[in-house]
Amino acid sequence: MAGASVKVAVRVRPFNARETSQDAKCVVSMQGSTTSIINPKQSKDAPKSFTFDYSYWSHTSAEDPQFASQQQVYRDIGEEMLLHAFEGYNVCIFAYGQTGAGKSYTMMGRQEPGQQGIVPQLCEDLFSRVSKNQSAQLSYSVEVSYMEIYCERVRDLLNPKSRGSLRVREHPILGPYVQDLSKLAVTSYADIADLMDCGNKARTVAATNMNETSSRSHAVFTIVFTQRCHDQLTGLDSEKVSKISLVDLAGSERADSSGARGMRLKEGANINKSLTTLGKVISALADMQSKKRKSDFIPYRDSVLTWLLKENLGGNSRTAMIAALSPADINYEETLSTLRYADRTKQIRCNAIINEDPNARLIRELQEEVARLRELLMAQGLSASALGGLKVDEGSPGGALPAISSPPAPASPSSPPAHNGELEPSFSPNAEPQIGPEEAMERLQETEKIIAELNETWEEKLRKTEALRMEREALLAEMGVAVREDGGTVGVFSPKKTPHLVNLNEDPLMSECLLYHIKDGVTRVGQVDVDIKLTGQFIREQHCLFRSIPQPDGEEGPWHPDSGGHPGAL
Numbered sequence: 001m002a003g004a005s006v007k008v009a010v011r012v013r014p015f016n017a018r019e020t021s022q023d024a025k026c027v028v029s030m031q032g033s034t035t036s037i038i039n040p041k042q043s044k045d046a047p048k049s050f051t052f053d054y055s056y057w058s059h060t061s062a063e064d065p066q067f068a069s070q071q072q073v074y075r076d077i078g079e080e081m082l083l084h085a086f087e088g089y090n091v092c093i094f095a096y097g098q099t100g101a102g103k104s105y106t107m108m109g110r111q112e113p114g115q116q117g118i119v120p121q122l123c124e125d126l127f128s129r130v131s132k133n134q135s136a137q138l139s140y141s142v143e144v145s146y147m148e149i150y151c152e153r154v155r156d157l158l159n160p161k162s163r164g165s166l167r168v169r170e171h172p173i174l175g176p177y178v179q180d181l182s183k184l185a186v187t188s189y190a191d192i193a194d195l196m197d198c199g200n201k202a203r204t205v206a207a208t209n210m211n212e213t214s215s216r217s218h219a220v221f222t223i224v225f226t227q228r229c230h231d232q233l234t235g236l237d238s239e240k241v242s243k244i245s246l247v248d249l250a251g252s253e254r255a256d257s258s259g260a261r262g263m264r265l266k267e268g269a270n271i272n273k274s275l276t277t278l279g280k281v282i283s284a285l286a287d288m289q290s291k292k293r294k295s296d297f298i299p300y301r302d303s304v305l306t307w308l309l310k311e312n313l314g315g316n317s318r319t320a321m322i323a324a325l326s327p328a329d330i331n332y333e334e335t336l337s338t339l340r341y342a343d344r345t346k347q348i349r350c351n352a353i354i355n356e357d358p359n360a361r362l363i364r365e366l367q368e369e370v371a372r373l374r375e376l377l378m379a380q381g382l383s384a385s386a387l388g389g390l391k392v393d394e395g396s397p398g399g400a401l402p403a404i405s406s407p408p409a410p411a412s413p414s415s416p417p418a419h420n421g422e423l424e425p426s427f428s429p430n431a432e433p434q435i436g437p438e439e440a441m442e443r444l445q446e447t448e449k450i451i452a453e454l455n456e457t458w459e460e461k462l463r464k465t466e467a468l469r470m471e472r473e474a475l476l477a478e479m480g481v482a483v484r485e486d487g488g489t490v491g492v493f494s495p496k497k498t499p500h501l502v503n504l505n506e507d508p509l510m511s512e513c514l515l516y517h518i519k520d521g522v523t524r525v526g527q528v529d530v531d532i533k534l535t536g537q538f539i540r541e542q543h544c545l546f547r548s549i550p551q552p553d554g555e556e557g558p559w560h561p562d563s564g565g566h567p568g569a570l
């Protein structure tokens with residue numbers, strides 16, 4: 001099979017404080033693009049070696065000539081993928097590895113000079129290239145969405161109104177998509193940086209409220225990049241669209257080997273479903289390439305993650321994976337398993353094609369579908385108006401809309417559907433001519449809605465984006481999360497003078513942090529009629545209160561929580 005193989009890089013981080021204090025040994029070494037690992041229990045055995053597109057030695061610091069910085073990782077992988085996006089290909093970068101191995105550091109990084117990860121560097125580069133390429137013939141648009149998959153449920157990280165989970169659906173023409181996921185119009189790097197920040201905070205808020213750990217969820221940041229070219233000679237417009245998917249996967253360690261204690265049973269069953277399925281999909285795709293087995297059976301549909309990333313994994317995409325490695329001897333088994341996973345991923349090839357004029361074609365195809373459905377309804381003696389009573393509430397995610405059914409895309413073989421989580425049940429292609437009037441009607445309405453979205457003007461999109469931004473801010477303010485005067489939320493920088501609470505979550509790996517200010521006087525915490533609003537299983541309506549008494553000399557005085565009869569719960 002032709003096509004480009006998935007680019008695979010591995011990266012080893014420095015020791016963390018705990019490993020240093022425990023005198024951990026480094027079991028990983030790198031030579032050029034080869035990574036070797038020794039078994040600390042059998043150190044006389046020959047090391048196991050693997051070769052990748054890149055092996056990044058980030059175990060030391062910048063003084064080491066071998067050291068791979070955030071910029072280097074971006075230049076090798078991020079920039080290449082961005083250039084493919086400009087060519088009009090779909091691209092995907094995903095980070096894999098054990099919790100704490102450096103996935104989020106590699107993807108998002110820290111908000112300090114030189115510490116930014118691939119995602120912010122790519123977004124910045126995208127806008128700087130766009131501004132350099134400005135011309136009368138060319139125009140660009142950028143839209144982003146940010147979602148989290150936790151226990152097979154999809155959560156919109158940019159829309160505060162969407163509290164529950166969104167439905168993953170399949171459209172006969174569009175393929176798999178998340179219904180009602182917000183797609184925000186952005187015009188500058190600052191816009192994107194702001195959304196990333198909000199999304200990361202929403203992740204923290206959700207995890208805090210639901211008592212989850214962020215290490216168990218997948219974060220998918222998507223940029224839809226459209227380039228329009230107006231030919232002055234012919235007067236014709238042409239368009240290239242690229243979907244850039246940037247994925248920070250959940251920790252790859254087995255759920256029972258770390259931190260799974262106290263987890264509800266249902267979560268336990270679902271928690272790694274997406275990751276397990278990703279492993280199966282990668283194995284099946286790799287086997288297909290090496291022809292070990294005539295695998296025409298790729299279990300994309302078995303999880304939300306693989307279903308949504310279907311194109312990125314085996315289809316129309318340029319894809320890169322970065323596997324984050326821990327250097328420490330105690331993590332030997334997990335690190336070896338990550339290396340093997342990366343080694344398998346190397347074999348996958350994707351057939352990327354340039355997406356030329358996809359919207360025009362899409363709208364045409366969707367309109368044909370609308371016409372076909374209308375005919376079908378007519379043939380059944382029903383007109384759209386006669387079916388008015390079936391009108392569904394379009395705005396509500398997770399509403400009463402049943403699945404849109406369609407056969408799986410013929411190009412990529414899929415397995416039968418899995419009846420799990422939010423994945424919609426599927427349908428046999430042969431059943432298609434017999435769809436009932438209700439189903440045809442729903443499909444008609446859904447398709448018309450998609451056409452309307454595709455036809456929305458840029459101004460309308462910007463207006464929607466602004467409305468959502470205001471809602472997000474109002475929500476954070478309502479929760480008592482500290483908000484700067486310019487409206488931005490306060491991130492990891494603690495105010496020196498004012499007493500405050502830092503995000504109330506037991507997960508020390510949470511990369512984002514929330515600040516709640518304790519005012520002079522009384523600050524009430526709980527669910528109803530409070531200054532700091534927390535929701536969650538164990539939070540009472542009036543949970544506790546804080547009293548802050550300023551000293552006469554102007555210094556902040558001692559402050560102490562007044563427990564509302566629920567000691568130790570916060």
Ligand code: ADP
Pocket residue numbers: 012013014016058097098099100101102103104105106215251324509511
């Ligand atoms: P993961 O997302 O895989 O769970 P993180 O990216 O959060 O892991 O990394 C865990 C910790 O290690 C974080 O404090 C992070 O800043 C630090 N870290 C990870 N990789 C590097 C690196 N290459 N250089 C410096 N610090 C790193």
Ligand code: MG
Pocket residue numbers: 100103104105215248511
């Ligand atoms: Mg992480």
